[in-house]
Amino acid sequence: MSIGNFVKRVRDIMRQDAGINGDAQRIEQLTWMLFLKVYDDAESVWELMDDEYESIIPEYLRWRHWANTDIGNTEALKGDELLDFVNNDLFPTLKDLQLPAHCPRRKSVVKAVFEDIHNYMKDGVQLHELMVLINEFDFSDPEETHAFGLIYESILRELQSAGSAGEYYTPRALTDFMAAHVGLKPGDMVADFACGTGGFLNSARRVLEPQAAAGTNEDRELLSHSFFGIEKKPLPYLLCVTNLLLNGIDEPNVRHANSLTTNVQEFGEKDKFDVILMNPPYGGSEKPVIQGNFPEQFRSSETADLFMTLISYRLKKDGRAAVVIPDGFLFGSGAKRAIKERLVTKFNMHTIVRLPTSVFAPYTSIATNVVFFDNTGPTKETWFYRVDMPEGYKHFSKTKPMLLEHLKELDAWWTDRKAITVDGFDKARAYTAEELRGNDYNLDLCGFPSEKEEILPPRELIEKYQADREAHERVMDEMLRKILSKIGGEE
Template sequence: MANSSFVKRIQNVMRNDSGVNGDAQRIEQIVWILFLKIYDAKEEMWEFHEESYQSIIPEGLKWRDWAVDEKDGEALTGDSLLDFVNNTLFPTLKNLEIDDTTPIRQVVVRYAFEDANNYQKDGVLLRQVVNIIDEIDFTEYKERHEFGNIYESFLKDLQSAGNAGEFYTPRAVTDFMVKVVKPVLGDRIGDFACGTGGFLTSALNELERQVGNSLENREVYNQSIYGIEKKALPHLLCVTNMLIHDIDDPNILHGNALETDYKELRKMDPFDVILMNPPYGGSEKESVKVNFPTELRSSETADLFMNVIMYRLKKEGRAAVILPDGFLFGTDNGKFNIKKKLMSEFNLHTVVRMPHSVFAPYTSIRTNILFFDNTKPTKETWFYRVDMPEGYKNFSKTRPMKLEHFNAALNWWDNREDIEVDGFPKSKRYSIEEIMERSYNIDLCGFPHEEEVILDPMDLIQEYQEKRATLNAEIDHVLEQITSMLGGN
């Protein structure tokens, strides 16, 4: 039976294994074992309902064949378990034969193990971990859904697990974005850098309430989400997350959405809803940048993802995207043209400024949520600042941002008005003409009185680089105007 001590029990076992170092490895070790347990439970249901179902996992390698301990002394353990896992299980699952006719629900097994690793070196301790995970009955709907909360808790641990923190967006933020975008059953929902699946999970929780007892609705629910994730660990975490949420065919690809040429992006199926927190602070190589038109190229990963989103948002579709402050104030050539395209072809109706440390301790860089739809060009944009809650100086692992901290924003959303605090705008509407006059610098309704935040050195370097690029772009723009006025070339 799943309970709150589940992760702690496994953690205590793994602490004694010299092969597992740190939270990220611990989570990766748990999740490949967990994936096989959940997948086996799903296969039992598919076998029951589909007479012709054939598993992609060979006999002898299914969870029920090797992992279940009948307490009769026959279960693999020690060196024999390690030998089986390292030399039979992993090599076979990494090299499963798949082609264009292989169902998605079977393809995910190969994807899940492509870059997975068994870190444990003690076969007796590995057997103990397997036995703890085997206690959960994933064929029971109630127990499976109870386990979803436990799974979320160790995904949250990623936020403090070094660079792995980039793959986790706080649940309060994903839930707020979903509440505002309002996905409905039948919408096709996408996230092209889906990490561990936080946005997709929040959207599925909203859709679940709309399913009812209809088998037809359940099938629509099962086909509603799509994700791409570049890195192996979050991809495996996301696929497992989708299986826990009863997505039998988790359409979660292991790849890089930026490696598709924009001409091909235009031909791909568009999405009704796009929810994303693109990676930012990264720098893409030339072979990735050339996939986009010259005027829309940028070294900043988040900028390029904005191009992907614009190409793949369906007419009348809506999007909510988290971006760093650098995107707002940046007026270098790439950012300028991306924002110009966004506002001339899409309706950027709202920008929500979030307080610092929302993503702490992974990063202290300030972030914002851009809400837009593919209905018409932007005529005006509302800006709203979410201030730090009373009594908080920073968010932290023990005091994270909560959905209730967005209550004022949710109340404002349907009853918009200008708001001033101490003479500074907290909420204000700007026309497209005002934004164009600012060269698409949309750093508006910021945080005037807040104490200076001490950033991590790498975050500080990135912020300085973005500000320097913006200043250089503004100087070039002024020089062009002066040269033009003087009749020069």
């Protein structure tokens, strides 16, 4: 079945149901059903590999039984009977599953998935039609799983137009590039503390999978246990778990929680990771009780600031991180400045990539950047590189997204770094830690001089003005000092 045909048929079925209101509900409805189908097919494989495997789901609630739409199945539920079963038996039971002690993640995830998910469909006939459509796929067949992987990615991309749900989607080209440039190796534990639909974890899997396949049996065994995620909201959490299961991660260690509710100073070595890949939510606001989990100088209502601090406390010695951050972080003062000082003095912040404003179009025009750093010692120098729009593009969009090929120049530069100047403006340049400190940790460097001035929110506009003014004053003071020194004046 083609991608377009599947998505069209799903949409046509749900449009006939009075309970579905908008794309976000349509995606949630489809995804919990896909989860149960994917999980059931995965269990078929686990049962073949382990004669003692027992499902956490009661037998009559397993997809293979209640959702069996084979022709001739006289026990198949339909219409109102099906709707009553889903609402009053399936959902309540899965939400209240009793988990045994030391329950493995691949089992406990079922209860976690259904704690905050809803059945929106009100017509049992349409619900049955959707089951028939989903049953056309056999997720235990590698070829069909690969084909559906493309369909699944198209579903994730549709989150862009699903209202606030769009915040969960980071372009695959960006997640793949970041995963490819943090030195992933077998045995690494990879984390994303706001994992959304699992894009970064899957990009890491794509890097590690070939290495594990070419490595030892231990490397291959480690792969399924190499990924850790936390997601606060139920829909992206469900999407993430389904995404990982679909791609062969049998032990998806993904938790439905808020990463910011633990005091960062309580994290020990067991809570730290080799690699952290993230696009933290930004533009949100956290309550004072959450801010209290951070040292006073790092406290901020801005979620991106808190996540940057969290990452710094959960990165192992010699660990590597790549994090998407908004422009406001680069020139911001207060807690932002304190966090940047920590990154420079405690970590090796070796690269900052400036991205075009339309990378996350159409659901936000906020300019973003990627900060690469590792826990190998203090920063000696930081390279800045500006990614310009590719030739023939005015901006990226939903139909013309950023592709990996648009980052080829950056990829080539990565291993052969040199300063680049275009029309008199820096496109790539290294700054020493001393220069960054002398600029009061204003990291708004190698920006986009040819772009029209962006209208920033008032608070960010004031912060940018203050940072620019202070930077200019420092330059003037230094020039004045040199002049006075040459003419014999007082410094």
